[in-house]
Amino acid sequence: MELMNLQVQDVILHEVFKRGNDQAIVRPEYGAETEDLTAEALDALRDRVVAAMTSSTRCVLMSITKSSPESMVSRVAALISGDAALYQRESCGVADKLADEQKFRNIPGGVVVIFRGTAGAPARRLVGIIKAEVHNGFMREKEQDGKATLKFLKSLMLTAQTKLYKIGLFVETAPDHADLAQRWSPYIYDENLTVANRYEAAKYFYDGFLGLGFPESSARQTRQFHEHTKTFIQSMNVPEEEKVVLHNALVTYLKADQTPTVGIASFAESYFGDVDVQEAYSAHMIAQGFPEVPVNKDLRDLDSALRLRRLNFHNKVKVSGPAAEFEKLVKIELIDGDPDAAGVPSKWTRLTIKDRISGQD
């Protein structure tokens, strides 16, 4: 997603409440007009949006699953080019929809922030929808007599605390496409998105409210991520033992990690200590055509690849074992072997397999 030179305009706020005791919808409080924000405030808002949408694990490209006239993408199409009155009216509709989709009392209320603008070069139009939970905090304030006092703020929102907001961003990547689902590329950011709850707790926001689902291409992209990363590790100029560790890490990252996405930045930051290596890895992945935005982790195409971990040696010896526990079952060391003609010891591998042989062919 190209969010370079993000411009944010026509920011409007509506407050949405959690359901009443009888599970009935509480009518939102609508903002009458767009906010008049200072340059500094707009910069802070741009910062929040960019920080979220470049998040290494919690931002993901979705696909549009609902495009009826009542769907979010239809509202987005109206919002992007509506005049002030229509814009205000459509944005109220967005708030109503959220109130409607928050079906349970355990889903907190919050403020819906809607904006439109552009990003990228050439500039693409976009519409952003933020659900910001309201929290509280303190502010130091100088009284008239110069004494500093603490002031309690009950309705803080959109602080740098990213856990407390979710964003849906619709970018018009194919402006000439008649099909709304093709014209707009939707992205979501949600700190609550984890492998465990991506089909539960987080679902009301992306599915019910925004009308989005995880793209069909996720499985293929996850497999590509695995392949390209493997190639990069293999090409690294480091001792073989270190590559073994990195290969194990890749399996762990894909199978055990609870993040709902796979992505260049999150793998790089977790497993490559050196920033220059991170940079090289990122360049390699982008050159291979892997998206800069993380993709939904979908292991369907990788099941067999991740089930078995294989080691191939130059002398045709092959060793394989369960990938998930390979680290625990096999110890790998590089040792000095017999010297060659010039007297330089050749490099051998010592494997310690922590069990007895159970059968042979």
Add this chain to the structure above:
Amino acid sequence: MSEAHFLERWHKERDLYRAWATFVREEIERDLVRLQPELNLDAFVKIAAVPRLKTDDSLLGKAFYRGKPYEDPYVDIEDKVGLRFVVLLTEDIRKLQTVIEASTHWTWSLDRDFEAERDAKPLEFVYQSKHFVLKAKQDTATGGVVVPIGTPCEVQLRTLLQHAHSELTHDNIYKREPGSTVTKRVERTVAKSMALIEAVDDYFVVALRELESATEVERAALATLTEAYTKYVGPLTGVDKSNALVLHAFKPALTADLRDRLESFFMKHEFVPGHVRARAPTQYIFRQPWVLLAYLLVHEAPRSTAARWPLTPEEIKPIYVDLAKPFPAR
């Protein structure tokens, strides 16, 4: 000419002399900057050159009581008004000299030249300074008056060390008052300090050369960035020390193709100069040439740029937002 007449004329013409000296100073400073546009005048001139008029008493003393054979003391005394430029190194003096000798506004004579004196008497270490006398080449209108042709102004050029030496010995040796005795031992000590000053000047020059060659890459990059800033953003208001910090931190990235990298970056990111221009009035970092390098590096290598960033994260974060790059957690 009586003392009274002398003073009467002097009091009438004092303002003309002051105006002439002011004119001379402004001309010299303007030409210096023209010769070397990147020169920071305030840093180059170590002690501000302020026109100084001789006091009545010192004028009368020189004209009538020091046994100097003046035919017309009023005209013959050419240092009635003086300017003194104090700079760091003898090679800075040479820059001033070039400018003075090239001007079309005055005729010049060199009344004291320490370089010539050194050549003539290589074994002596004495007071060193360059004294020019600059006389108006034509009637010169300046500061609301017309300075007549031939009006003189003495200009002294000194290094800081020469100036210190001169201050120490001012009335004791150089302008030896009749009857004042200075012992041989003091003269010897003063001569030794002069010799040391000459040696130190040589070392200063060597040190400066070494410093310059050590920071050549950074200076070349700063010139490129300054040029690019002027071209893409607009006039620069000032270049501060943060540039040296930033350039030093990213020295490996300051390769010979920096200009090309900047050019192609701005070709693809046409919005950046507008953002820099819009923030420059209120945020100082957007007034520094390095801000362009920061954009380029955040674009080329966002992770390592954050890791090597020498200032605070707040200063570079807006650039990450503009380019929509994740700001790596520290």
